[in-house]
Amino acid sequence: MDGLNEGGGPLRADETAGEETCPPFDLNRFLPYLLNRAGSRLVEIFSEELRRRNLTLPMWRVMAVLWHKGEQRIIDLTGETSIEQSTLSRLLATMDGRGLVSRNRNRSDGRAVLVTLTTGGKELTAQLIPIALRNERAVQNGLTAEEIRFLHSMLRRIFDNSADLKP
């Protein structure tokens, strides 16, 4: 601030970056950046609990989806967890090996594998959910219930919008 332009007069749009004809770019108003930052923090917090139980975040994501939606095909889990298909295939193999999930060929479609939580997997998940919800509440501290509902709906709208842009 050189003492210029303090009266609030119009500024050239791309002054901050100072680079040819690139539009101004403010990270603090850039949705992907804000999403990534917030998401990574949440992950970081919860990871401690996961590590303590010898679990990884991708494992937890799978468990949460299976808990909430029940038996799923691998391909459906890719959509719900945002984990790539081959990665998920191998992840589920190790989770199976650890007794967290079971995998069974679909009787009516021999291509598909149906994944479900084992009893042990359910127990672990039931143990983690309260912690996850507690973290969620802590992180939402200061937000009203209405604000939170609004936030959720905005995130869903963004997700839906971006679905159209995918292919």
Add this chain to the structure above:
Amino acid sequence: MDGLNEGGGPLRADETAGEETCPPFDLNRFLPYLLNRAGSRLVEIFSEELRRRNLTLPMWRVMAVLWHKGEQRIIDLTGETSIEQSTLSRLLATMDGRGLVSRNRNRSDGRAVLVTLTTGGKELTAQLIPIALRNERAVQNGLTAEEIRFLHSMLRRIFDNSADLKP
């Protein structure tokens, strides 16, 4: 729905999950899930443009931060990009090799490495920013400017809240 409880009478809270004394868990109202879904979609959309330029998302994150905030130490970049330190160290080495950034020892602190965009890196960034902003607008389609500001401020508040929970 067996035709029971249709009158809207009170339901036991944890009926959905059907598991002992675990609180109800609805993914569609679970912030980490919604954040991850939205974030992953944005990544997915933009990744196409990155691949076309032989870049990765972590590279873009670094470039965006350097563009916006100028010369940074590696340790500062870890905070801004949510990329782990050793990963970042190696990523910057390859970005240096490709002429995207330059790395120089800090004169006043011989431990630190100062990273900055090269001319080539700036050009690529300047090329990508308009695309990133266009995607952002597309994904925010249907949201008012006020709603977007509100969303941003909520994400920042969540980020700040979670800072306190980190250690």
Add this chain to the structure above:
DNA sequence: CCGAGATAAATGCATTTGCATGTTATGCAA
């Protein structure tokens, strides 16, 4: 019923990632 094309998983392989540790440089107290 057959065969081409599509779908769901699994696998090969090179790259990336993250934890633990090593290396060099600072800061600071005694």
Add this chain to the structure above:
DNA sequence: TTGCATAACATGCAAATGCATTTATCTCGG
């Protein structure tokens, strides 16, 4: 100044990841 704790990076190594491809199965028109 020396010595020691700390900070910033780099690196070794095992594990995770993603792309491309393969394998098995299903669909459907002919």
